[in-house]
Amino acid sequence: MAPLPAWRDLADLLAVAAPDDDALAAPWRRGNEGAVWFSRGAWALAALVRWWQDGRDRPARLWLPDYFCDASSTGARDNGAELVFYPVGEDLQPRWPVLRALARSAPPDLFAVVHYFGQAADGHAARAFCAETGALMIEDAAHVTAPAPGIGVYGDFVLYCPHKTLAVPDGAVLLVRDRSRAAALTRAGAGPGHGAPAAAPWLARRLVQKCLPAALLKARVRLTGPAFGDDPPVRVLAPTPALSRVARRTLTRVRDKLAAARRQRRRNEETLRRACDGRAGYRPFFASAPDAPYRFVLDCADGGEDRFLALRRRGCPAETWPDLPPEVLAEPERHAAAVALRRRLVFLPVHQSVAPRHLSDWLI
Numbered sequence: 001m002a003p004l005p006a007w008r009d010l011a012d013l014l015a016v017a018a019p020d021d022d023a024l025a026a027p028w029r030r031g032n033e034g035a036v037w038f039s040r041g042a043w044a045l046a047a048l049v050r051w052w053q054d055g056r057d058r059p060a061r062l063w064l065p066d067y068f069c070d071a072s073s074t075g076a077r078d079n080g081a082e083l084v085f086y087p088v089g090e091d092l093q094p095r096w097p098v099l100r101a102l103a104r105s106a107p108p109d110l111f112a113v114v115h116y117f118g119q120a121a122d123g124h125a126a127r128a129f130c131a132e133t134g135a136l137m138i139e140d141a142a143h144v145t146a147p148a149p150g151i152g153v154y155g156d157f158v159l160y161c162p163h164k165t166l167a168v169p170d171g172a173v174l175l176v177r178d179r180s181r182a183a184a185l186t187r188a189g190a191g192p193g194h195g196a197p198a199a200a201p202w203l204a205r206r207l208v209q210k211c212l213p214a215a216l217l218k219a220r221v222r223l224t225g226p227a228f229g230d231d232p233p234v235r236v237l238a239p240t241p242a243l244s245r246v247a248r249r250t251l252t253r254v255r256d257k258l259a260a261a262r263r264q265r266r267r268n269e270e271t272l273r274r275a276c277d278g279r280a281g282y283r284p285f286f287a288s289a290p291d292a293p294y295r296f297v298l299d300c301a302d303g304g305e306d307r308f309l310a311l312r313r314r315g316c317p318a319e320t321w322p323d324l325p326p327e328v329l330a331e332p333e334r335h336a337a338a339v340a341l342r343r344r345l346v347f348l349p350v351h352q353s354v355a356p357r358h359l360s361d362w363l364i
């Protein structure tokens, strides 16, 4: 599911001089935002919580959509946030009337809206909601390769996770609109852990993937892989919030390729979209390709399991949404759309290292 580094980029790792945080974030910044780097997006959310709580005597009330990975919220949870999972509809947009009713008794301090799979959320509506409730707005662009129309313009904070979209071992950047807050956020971010993740396991995995023949990788997908309904085992968030040195250098090299990666992802998305045309049960979730697609999202309204298994048998590393937070699972009626989407949506890779011939093999 992850893009592979080019040999050239790996060879250049030692030669590259890494720029400072703001300069490193240049492709993601739209204006004069401050940039605070982390190893993972989960640590950026934790830093926001710690920063907000500093000097206040109550937990930060962080609102996240209910269609959200449990693993991604653990950093915020462990740092004392009061998490509220607000309901999204089956279109993945916040259900604003329900949110407004919820906010009457306990409004958010920090409100996150997610640009799912690279598709812009309604940032304008989210901004209006934050103005009404007094919340600070986080645009969660973890799935977005690079700024696109309607993405990265509304939030007080914008979160990108280049480690998900580029061939780098770790790396997430929090853009801070009011840059006077950036230094305190950097301090808050350094608090809960020690240092950065080791990059060697990532390097070793990617080297093996680059060297193995495609047929072997396909066989691995066929034989291994999660069962459709299984949540992955609970994994503790490693206490390594900082960006690693290897990631800083790799990012310096590969961020120039961001525009090309985004174009390739769109082409791949559109190839899969065309391959679905007229095929029963293969309905694209989005009406048109997102500007900066993260995955190709199939909407299997009749239940995704058959499609998921068929794709994996053909060697496609199809995925499902990994898990949902326990608060959401405990109230399935209140979070009906999130629970339904967890079983309905199947994701196919469209990243820049997928060979176009594989795309058509998967959907023949």
Ligand SMILES: Cc1ncc(COP(=O)(O)O)c(C=O)c1O
Pocket: 039, 040, 041, 042, 043, 069, 072, 114, 140, 142, 143, 161, 172
């Ligand atoms: C919407 C969203 N936000 C944030 C994150 C956190 O990302 P990370 O894996 O970098 O901690 C994820 C992770 O998948 C996500 O899906």
